[in-house]
Every structure is written in C-alpha cells, then in structure tokens.
Amino acid sequence: MGRGKTEIKRIENSTNRQVTFAKRKNGLLKKAREISILCDADVSVVMFSEAGNMTEYSSSPLIEQLARYQKESGKTLWDSKHERLSAEIDRVRKENSNLQIELRHLKGEDLKPLSPQELHALENALEDGYAGARAKIKEHHRKLKKNGRLLEEENKRLSSTYQQQQNKWNMGAI
Amino acid sequence: MGRGKTEIKRIENSTNRQVTFAKRKNGLLKKAREISILCDADVSVVMFSEAGNMTEYSSSPLIEQLARYQKESGKTLWDSKHERLSAEIDRVRKENSNLQIELRHLKGEDLKPLSPQELHALENALEDGYAGARAKIKEHHRKLKKNGRLLEEENKRLSSTYQQQQNKWNMGAI
DNA sequence: TTCGCTATTTATAAGCT
DNA sequence: TAGCTTATAAATAGCGA
Numbered sequence: 294m295g296r297g298k299t300e301i302k303r304i305e306n307s308t309n310r311q312v313t314f315a316k317r318k319n320g321l322l323k324k325a326r327e328i329s330i331l332c333d334a335d336v337s338v339v340m341f342s343e344a345g346n347m348t349e350y351s352s353s354p355l356i357e358q359l360a361r362y363q364k365e366s367g368k369t370l371w372d373s374k375h376e377r378l379s380a381e382i383d384r385v386r387k388e389n390s391n392l393q394i395e396l397r398h399l400k401g402e403d404l405k406p407l408s409p410q411e412l413h414a415l416e417n418a419l420e421d422g423y424a425g426a427r428a429k430i431k432e433h434h435r436k437l438k439k440n441g442r443l444l445e446e447e448n449k450r451l452s453s454t455y456q457q458q459q460n461k462w463n464m465g466a467i
Numbered sequence: 468m469g470r471g472k473t474e475i476k477r478i479e480n481s482t483n484r485q486v487t488f489a490k491r492k493n494g495l496l497k498k499a500r501e502i503s504i505l506c507d508a509d510v511s512v513v514m515f516s517e518a519g520n521m522t523e524y525s526s527s528p529l530i531e532q533l534a535r536y537q538k539e540s541g542k543t544l545w546d547s548k549h550e551r552l553s554a555e556i557d558r559v560r561k562e563n564s565n566l567q568i569e570l571r572h573l574k575g576e577d578l579k580p581l582s583p584q585e586l587h588a589l590e591n592a593l594e595d596g597y598a599g600a601r602a603k604i605k606e607h608h609r610k611l612k613k614n615g616r617l618l619e620e621e622n623k624r625l626s627s628t629y630q631q632q633q634n635k636w637n638m639g640a641i
Numbered sequence: 642t643t644c645g646c647t648a649t650t651t652a653t654a655a656g657c658t
Numbered sequence: 659t660a661g662c663t664t665a666t667a668a669a670t671a672g673c674g675a
Contacts, residue, residue, distance in 0.1 A: 294649065294650040294651050294652090294668080294669045294670040294671070295647095295648080295649060295650065295651095295669080295670040295671025295672065296647085296648060296649060296650085296670085296671045296672045296673080297648095297649075297650085297671060297672070298649085298650065298671095299505070299650085299670090299671070301500075301501050301504050301505060302504060302505070303504060303505065303506075303507055304505050304506065307577065307579070307580075308642085309671085309672090310505070310506050310507065311506075311642090312642090312643090312671090313502075313505055313506055313670085313671080314502065314505075314506035314508060315643090316669085316670060316671085317498065317501070317502040317505070317506065317669090317670080318502065320498065320668090320669060320670075321495070321498050321499060321502060321510075323669090324491065324494065324495050324498060324652095324669095325495060325512070326475075327475050327491070328487075328488065328491045328492065328495060328514070330475050330476060330477060331473075331475060331476070331477065331478050331484070331487055331488075331491070332477075332478065332484050332485075332487055332488035332491065332516070332517065333477055333484065333517050334488060334514055334515055334516050334517060335514065335515040336495075336512070336513070336514045336515075337511075337512070337513045337514075338499070338510070338511070338512050339510070339511045339532055339533075339536050340502070340508055340509065340510045340511075341508055341509040341510075341532070341535060341539075342506070342508050343506065343507050343508060345539070347535070347536060347539040347540065349536070349540070355536075355542075355544075356542075356544055358513055358515070359513075359533065359544065361515060361521075362513050362521065362523065362529075365515075365519075365521040366521065366523070368529075370529070370530060370533065370544075370545070371544070371545035375549060375552070377528075377530050378534075378549055378552040378553065378556065379552065381528070381530075381531060381556055382552065382555055382556055382559065385556060385559045385560055385563060386559055388563055389559055389562055389563050389566065392563060392566040392567060392570065393566060395570060396566060396569060396570060396573070398596075399570070399573045399574075399592075399596050400573075400592055400595060400596045400599070401595055401596040401597070401598060401599015401600050401602075401603075402599065404599060404600065404603040405603075407603070409607060412600060412603060412604055412607070415600055416597075416600050416601075416604070418573075418574055419573075419593060419596055419597045419600060420597075421574060421575050422572075422573050422574045422575040422593055423575070423590075423593045423594075423597065424575065425574075425575020425576070425578060426572075426575055426578065426586060426589050426590050426593060427590070429578045429579075429581070429586055430583075430586050430587075430590065433583055433586065468651080468652045468653040468654070468666065468667040468668050468669090469652080469653040469654025469655065469664095469665080469666060469667060469668095470653085470654045470655045470656080470664085470665060470666060470667085471654060471655075471665095471666080471667085472654095472666090472667065473653090473654070473667085482659085483654085483655095485659095486654090486659090486660090487653085487654080489660095490652085490653060490654085491652090491653080493652095494651090494652060494653075497651095497652090498652095498669095
C-alpha cells in the first residue's frame with residue numbers, strides 16, 4: 294500500500310525502517326483490536342522494536358491467554374523453562390562466538406585456519422569496507438568545512454589524521 | 468474495507484462472525500509477518516477464536532519474547548527463579564547485537580550514525596586488518612612456492628589476485 | 642523526528658457458486 | 659461450509675514542511 298509496491302524484506306534505511314515500524318505498529322494494533330471486537334475473539338500481540346521498545350495489546354489479561362496458550366498448544370511456557378533457557382543461552386553464545394571469530398578475521402587476527410578462498414573473500418570484504426569508511430570520512434570533512442570556525446579544530450584534527458592515512462597507504466602500497 | 472463501511476462492534480450473525488474471523492485472522496498474521504521482516508522487529512500474536520481454536524505467530528520463539536516482555540514490563544508472568552538465566556541471555560544478546568553492528572561497520576554499512584572519532588577508529592581497525600590479511604597472503608605465497616609444481620596453479624591464481632590488490636590500493640592511495 | 646497529505650496498493654464485506 | 663470474485667474501504671509508502 295502506498296506510492297509503490299513494497300517488497301517484504303528488511304528495510305535497509307534505518308530511518309525509513311523506524312518510520313514504517315511506527316506506522317505499521319499502529320495498523321497491527323488496530324487490526325488486533327478490531328478482530329477481537331468484531332469476532333468476539335481473544336487476541337494478544339506483543340511487539341519489540343529493534344531498539345527494544347515493547348508494545349502490547351491484549352483483549353484480556355495476557356497471563357490468562359498465555360495459560361490458555363500453554364494448555365492448547367501443549368508447549369510449556371514456564372514449567373520446563375529452565376531447559377529452554379539453557380538451550381537459548383547455548384544458542385546465543387554460539388552465535389556470539391561465531392561473530393567474534395568473524396570480527397577477529399576482519400581485524401586480521403587468527404587467520405591461520407583460513408583457506409586461500411576464505412582469505413580472498415576476506416580481502417574483498419575489507420576492501421569494500423575501507424572504501425565505504427573512507428567516502429564517509431571525506432563527507433564529514435566537507436561538512437565540517439562548511440560549518441566554519443566553530444568546528445575548525447576538529448576539522449584540523451581530521452585533516453591531519455586523514456593525511457596520515459593517505460601517507461600510510463601510500464607507503465604500504467608501493 | 469469491502470462493499471460497505473463496517474462498524475467496529477460485535478458481528479451479531481454467527482456465520483458472518485466466523486467468516487470474518489477467518490479472513491481477518493489471515494490478514495493479521497500477514498501483517499505481523501510483514502512488520503517483523505520489514506522492520507527487524509520481534510512480534511508475537513496469539514489468537515483464540517470464539518470456539519477456542521488457537522492460532523499463533525511468532526517471529527522468534529514465544530518463550531524468549533515472553534521473557535523479554537516480563538523484563539520490560541516488570542510484570543511477573545511466572546516466578547523469578549530463573550532470573551539469572553534470563554539476565555545472562557539478555558547480556559549475551561546485547562553483546563551479539565553490538566558485535567553485529569561492529570561487523571556492519573567494518574563492512575562499510577550503516578556508517579551514518581558514527582562520530583568522526585568513531586570513523587577514525589574504524590579506519591584504523593580496517594587498516595590493521597588489511598595489513599594482517601595481506602601478510603597472511605604473502606605467507607601462503609611463500610609456502611606454495613616451496614611446495615613446487617603440484618601447487619603451481621593455485622600459486623599463480625594467488626599471485627595475480629595479489630597483484631590486482633596491489634594495483635587497486637596503489638591507485639586508491641594516490 | 643514527526644505530522645499531514647495523497648496516490649497506490651491491500652484488505653476485505655458481500656455476493657455468488 | 660468453503661472458495662472465488664469484485665466493488666469499496668483501509669492501510670500505508672513516499673514526500674514535503
């Protein structure tokens with residue numbers, strides 16, 4: 294709905310993502326209210342934004358619906374919570390570990406176990422990232438200049454930093 | 468929506484009520500799925516029809532969302548015996564989130580929110596990583612040479628890749 | 642960021658089979 | 659009761675202030 298068809302995939306632009314969340318959140322809550330009234334149904338909705346803000350709607354006390362859910366689904370919500378939590382901790386920890394390994398690689402650490410192919414991919418990733426960071430720095434540079442004296446010092450600092458980088462890369466590349 | 472405006476009040480005709488429930492149930496689930504994907508949000512929906520049939524949607528395990536709900540809302544859904552476990556999950560999850568952000572930055576994504584200082588640090592990190600990856604490639608190079616003909620092809624491939632990188636950086640740095 | 646404002650896309654109430 | 663279809667009501671994406 295709206296000025297253009299929207300593909301259902303993560304919205305990359307963070308601002309748009311937030312705006313869309315706010316709009317659709319209201320839409321979803323409205324729909325939930327409507328169906329519960331129109332159809333005499335019990336409905337609960339719990340949402341967390343990326344930032345972690347919670348919104349809930351429940352046509353009757355949430356806890357009651359959960360008890361009912363537990364009964365109907367056969368899924369245990371709180372009796373065997375311990376095992377579930379433990380499993381979740383394992384999962385999250387593993388994910389964490391993988392992320393850390395990836396990060397280390399991007400920082401040039403622990404490269405030994407990598408295959409030539411992986412090293413190659415890694416180089417590409419670094420190269421792309423560097424190009425992006427660099428373009429961004431230049432942009433800041435330009436903006437700061439425009440803002441004039443108040444920011445002159447910061448400007449100078451960046452200027453010299455930027456020059457140092459240039460020199461380093463120059464030397465390294467020859 | 469539809470052939471006539473509908474007042475939001477209980478639909479008296481039982482058949483219509485059921486039909487509307489079925490239709491709107493699907494609509495609500497679709498919306499829930501969409502917002503969770505589009506906006507990277509966690510969403511849970513639990514519905515009970517008049518007859519007591521349950522339908523659920525959850526973008527991530529309901530149990531986790533409920534744990535989160537409890538924490539955010541301060542409402543106790545179940546005994547706090549497992550608070551420690553929940554806290555640990557929260558902690559690791561937050562860490563994961565930070566790692567993912569850092570990874571995105573190193574890949575040159577989502578740079579907008581960064582301060583000049585942060586960008587600077589980022590550049591340094593990228594630089595170190597690049598140097599490390601590069602040293603590693605050289606090492607491979609040497610080893611492969613020593614291993615002689617059997618690996619000659621791979622050697623060549625790496626050689627050309629390496630040379631390309633050199634050229635790219637050279638051009639970028641001037 | 643947060644409103645308003647449309648142009649459009651979607652959801653869906655009624656009908657019909 | 660369960661699917662289709664279609665006319666209409668609603669939701670909302672992209673903009674502009």
